[in-house]
Amino acid sequence: MTDTVPVADLVDQNCHGVLRTELGLGTFEARLGAARAPAAPGTTFFDTQTGFAVRRWCPPLLGLEAHCPPASYLARRRELGVAETSRRLLRATGVSAHLVDTGLPGDLTGPAELASAAGSDAREIVRLEILAEHVADTSGTVDTFLVNLGEAVHTAASSAVAFTSVGAAPYAAPEPPGPVRVRAAAGRWLARREAERRAARRGTAGREGGGAPVEPELLDHLRWSAVACGIPLQLRLGTADPARLADFAAATEGHGCDLVLLHGYPHHRQTAALAGRHPHVYADLGAVPARTGARAAAVLAEIMELAPFGKLLFSSGARALPELHLVGARQFREALGRVLGAWVEDGAWTRQDAARVATMIGSGNARRVYGLG
Amino acid sequence: MTDTVPVADLVDQNCHGVLRTELGLGTFEARLGAARAPAAPGTTFFDTQTGFAVRRWCPPLLGLEAHCPPASYLARRRELGVAETSRRLLRATGVSAHLVDTGLPGDLTGPAELASAAGSDAREIVRLEILAEHVADTSGTVDTFLVNLGEAVHTAASSAVAFTSVGAAPYAAPEPPGPVRVRAAAGRWLARREAERRAARRGTAGREGGGAPVEPELLDHLRWSAVACGIPLQLRLGTADPARLADFAAATEGHGCDLVLLHGYPHHRQTAALAGRHPHVYADLGAVPARTGARAAAVLAEIMELAPFGKLLFSSGARALPELHLVGARQFREALGRVLGAWVEDGAWTRQDAARVATMIGSGNARRVYGLG
Amino acid sequence: MTDTVPVADLVDQNCHGVLRTELGLGTFEARLGAARAPAAPGTTFFDTQTGFAVRRWCPPLLGLEAHCPPASYLARRRELGVAETSRRLLRATGVSAHLVDTGLPGDLTGPAELASAAGSDAREIVRLEILAEHVADTSGTVDTFLVNLGEAVHTAASSAVAFTSVGAAPYAAPEPPGPVRVRAAAGRWLARREAERRAARRGTAGREGGGAPVEPELLDHLRWSAVACGIPLQLRLGTADPARLADFAAATEGHGCDLVLLHGYPHHRQTAALAGRHPHVYADLGAVPARTGARAAAVLAEIMELAPFGKLLFSSGARALPELHLVGARQFREALGRVLGAWVEDGAWTRQDAARVATMIGSGNARRVYGLG
Numbered sequence A, B, C: 001m002t003d004t005v006p007v008a009d010l011v012d013q014n015c016h017g018v019l020r021t022e023l024g025l026g027t028f029e030a031r032l033g034a035a036r037a038p039a040a041p042g043t044t045f046f047d048t049q050t051g052f053a054v055r056r057w058c059p060p061l062l063g064l065e066a067h068c069p070p071a072s073y074l075a076r077r078r079e080l081g082v083a084e085t086s087r088r089l090l091r092a093t094g095v096s097a098h099l100v101d102t103g104l105p106g107d108l109t110g111p112a113e114l115a116s117a118a119g120s121d122a123r124e125i126v127r128l129e130i131l132a133e134h135v136a137d138t139s140g141t142v143d144t145f146l147v148n149l150g151e152a153v154h155t156a157a158s159s160a161v162a163f164t165s166v167g168a169a170p171y172a173a174p175e176p177p178g179p180v181r182v183r184a185a186a187g188r189w190l191a192r193r194e195a196e197r198r199a200a201r202r203g204t205a206g207r208e209g210g211g212a213p214v215e216p217e218l219l220d221h222l223r224w225s226a227v228a229c230g231i232p233l234q235l236r237l238g239t240a241d242p243a244r245l246a247d248f249a250a251a252t253e254g255h256g257c258d259l260v261l262l263h264g265y266p267h268h269r270q271t272a273a274l275a276g277r278h279p280h281v282y283a284d285l286g287a288v289p290a291r292t293g294a295r296a297a298a299v300l301a302e303i304m305e306l307a308p309f310g311k312l313l314f315s316s317g318a319r320a321l322p323e324l325h326l327v328g329a330r331q332f333r334e335a336l337g338r339v340l341g342a343w344v345e346d347g348a349w350t351r352q353d354a355a356r357v358a359t360m361i362g363s364g365n366a367r368r369v370y371g372l373g
Helices: A025-032 A049-057 A070-080 A082-091 A111-118 A128-137 A142-159 A179-201 A216-229 A242-252 A268-277 A288-303 A322-345 A351-370 B025-032 B049-057 B070-080 B082-091 B111-118 B128-137 B142-159 B179-201 B216-229 B242-252 B268-277 B288-303 B322-345 B351-369 C025-032 C049-057 C070-080 C082-091 C111-118 C128-137 C142-159 C179-201 C216-229 C242-252 C268-277 C288-303 C322-345 C351-369
Strands: A010-015 A095-101 A121-127 A162-165 A233-236 A259-262 A281-284 B010-015 B095-101 B121-127 B162-165 B233-236 B259-262 B281-284 C010-015 C095-101 C121-127 C162-165 C233-236 C259-262 C281-284
Touching: A010 A259, A010 A322, A010 A351, A025 A049, A025 A070, A049 A070, A049 A288, A049 A322, A070 A082, A082 A111, A082 A322, A095 A111, A095 A351, A111 A121, A121 A128, A128 A142, A128 A162, A128 A179, A128 A216, A142 A162, A142 A179, A142 A216, A162 A216, A179 A216, A216 A233, A242 A259, A242 A268, A259 A268, A268 A281, A268 A288, A288 A322, A288 B288, A288 C288, A322 A351, B010 B259, B010 B322, B010 B351, B025 B049, B025 B070, B049 B070, B049 B288, B049 B322, B070 B082, B082 B111, B082 B322, B095 B111, B095 B351, B111 B121, B121 B128, B128 B142, B128 B162, B128 B179, B128 B216, B142 B162, B142 B179, B142 B216, B162 B216, B179 B216, B216 B233, B242 B259, B242 B268, B259 B268, B268 B281, B268 B288, B288 B322, B288 C288, B322 B351, C010 C259, C010 C322, C010 C351, C025 C049, C025 C070, C049 C070, C049 C288, C049 C322, C070 C082, C082 C111, C082 C322, C095 C111, C095 C351, C111 C121, C121 C128, C128 C142, C128 C162, C128 C179, C128 C216, C142 C162, C142 C179, C142 C216, C162 C216, C179 C216, C216 C233, C242 C259, C242 C268, C259 C268, C268 C281, C268 C288, C288 C322, C322 C351
Parallel strands: A010 A095, A095 A121, A121 A162, A162 A233, A233 A259, A259 A281, B010 B095, B095 B121, B121 B162, B162 B233, B233 B259, B259 B281, C010 C095, C095 C121, C121 C162, C162 C233, C233 C259, C259 C281
Antiparallel strands: none
16 A cells, blocks of 8 residues: 555635436436437446446445445435435535536536535636626627626626636637627627527527537637636636647736636646746646546646646536535545655655645645635 | 456457468568668667567467577577467467458468467458459449449448558548549549559559558548448547547447547547547557557556546457567456556455456457447 | 666766856746746745755755755755856766757856766767857858858768757758758848847847747758758757657658657657657657656656667756756656566566666667767
């Protein structure tokens, strides 16, 4: 058994609410995978690192044996009810503050409800794309829309802890687009939304749910507006190469706004390099520890190669299932403790330094960056 | 010593025949490397992970000590003869079924001969590019060619276990090209082949062996024709980023054809992510365990981060040397056993789950995907 | 404790001189990081893998305890003086030959002074971009410039041990640009330099220090001129994908010039694959072992997957601080010894092979490639 370093407090700097509704085996399983489609015939999303990690960590908290069959777990979950299950799992995360991206659809708990269940503090992260949709819903013309949008961003910045943006592509322009282009992009987007609404009324809508994605130049305008506000801007990388954000990172240096790159896997080493290059760039692994299960320590060790330790943050990236909150926290805690412990054991690090870095990554860096108490 | 989980049966879902001819030290060495050129002055391809793995696993099967000098091994190999050597090495793989891509040039054993030497079942994988060349050789006009090609694909699908395509580039178009473009591409390709044949007759041929590569749009037509047949389509990634196949993967979902991505290293994590995103996408490491030798377990663990365990397959990717079949199987078996064993030892997985996943990846998934007995 | 294989002699095939001036805590810290900017508020570059590695290995050589606080280390460093500190650290590297890229600005020791402090042999590597700047400074017209440049490259090749090129981008054209294009590029570059000089005289210069980067086609001309000289050409990859050099590597095969790819992280697996594909391509990790500290063994193991062992070289990539020379050598030695030791312990390699490969990578390959005694 390798030595480990304890990771006490955690600040989850990017997560989402949990579902308020009871789930059957199939709907629960669907939430475990990364696919929008069901698992392939003859396979199940329980047979993934996430599935195995859920089966490892969650059943004991509901009074079952670790690794029990999924059906037993779901039965027990329904027996306890979704509220009690959520409460037990969220409290076991040891997360003292949740920064909640409220931009996901579905019947999810908001920050206050999540905090109450978890016994934590919670703050809201405002998703720029959703903010734009809300403003579009209540603005008549392109001009009104743009004025209202500017005010909405400004207002959000005074209460939200951060902005986040997922975008269609991770590319962000290295300079704010000019007013003519922004106006044109806004016009195209509003027109497309109007067309979709009409199609929906006639029952001929194509894309399910979503609505037209924000036009790229309008999104750039939004991001640069957010940068001007001074609160951190989180950017989700998906599986794209963060090299695509290199110019944006260089251009925003010195603007007083921190950029937090979320979930850079499998390009997390590049993400770490970017965090080492610019004082205002930060990185985390998001849902990766929960997604990679038994491999979480190996992946975490990779992002710790180039990133200065003051630039790494914890988040669970969890959405919908309290199990993902729990697994994200447990896997991260175990992984970090194990990685640091091995370095102490090798004589590469002192135990004091390791404990200090554990606190920085788990909570200290986030408290500093987001100005938390 | 770390715990290991036994991996019993193996289905090798992508391999090639072995050479029927005796080999000297130099010709044997050349088959170990990835280069078309000889090793650099002062170096040898025996000083590679593959070379060391061959020296580790093969000599004992010919009655020599592990790690004996290459010259002793080759001498013993010639003494036993190529047939007996192949028989011993292939039987020691523990592979019960070989899916054989017959599209390589050279004096290689076909599926039946390989099966007989190995004591296995063997099935043929038809390489689309080779199929097109055969049809081109016997078709007079562009129109005849296209009609014959359609029939050939259809006929092949009724006997072959899968199609494979290597392509010049890993890109595949997200929709079938229209008939006008296909006809034009076919015309260009047939004309270029004709020009090459004439040059060859005059002794002025440029490219050695190969012949003109299939025109990209004709290749897209072939791939989409294969997709329509319903048997799995294997795509070799080379060292290209599988992101280039993301659109093709999305476009073929729901068409009833499974895509198997071969040998995605060093982009195997992206390959695994793609296999997690689409129900019809599968992944394996191909020749990577044999190529990376002592590192096979580390690489295998990486592809097991995001891929659902029901979406991973074993193959050796071995070509020409029975040693590569043996090393591919041994390295894979040892690597998988060790990776799973470590997770069991950590308490992250149960031994039962580990054994079940070992069977799935080693043979079960392949039996299901290819409809093997 | 894992078994390790001793790594005796080292040839550092790419490094830079050390500063002749005393350093305070802040200026020392700035040299540890990869950023041009200072560390983010609330963070320090001592909290990086490099910082921890410096604190691990260097204090004992100055008579302090390992991991002592940075302020104590810097105080002791000033007490001893920069010359004595450099001598102690450089001698402890165990490097017997330094190949020194003299193309960095600043008050750095040259090859002879470095060799004298280190007790090693030193040879010069000529940076093509700097060579071009020197020639430009003393040439009146474009025609004179190009003639002088050709002569300068030729002369440098007779005394230097290698050329190096960092370029703005890692892309290198797969064929030499024609004379008309080269002449045009040279003209543009000389004109831009002239404009900058004038601006500098008027005090309105924009870019600090640097000067206009060499025009891409002029750089291609320089690289192809270097290839024609027959001494090795080192190419620094930065964080770019070496796939961008694939065409250049293919085109230069058989020209009698070895290409050495430096510091390919995080694309070092692709770099290794390229070294396996072409007989004239070599790879090393440059400053990566010093930059990744406790992770050096893990990264080194990755580049040892596909690269033939006769194609891997050691370098420290160290610049300015003798601490980086020491840490580069120590981390590399420890990492290689540990990686090879683990493979011996597993039975994958024999101890004799491991010792032989350690010598090849540490010094033997470099002695052969650079024709050192």
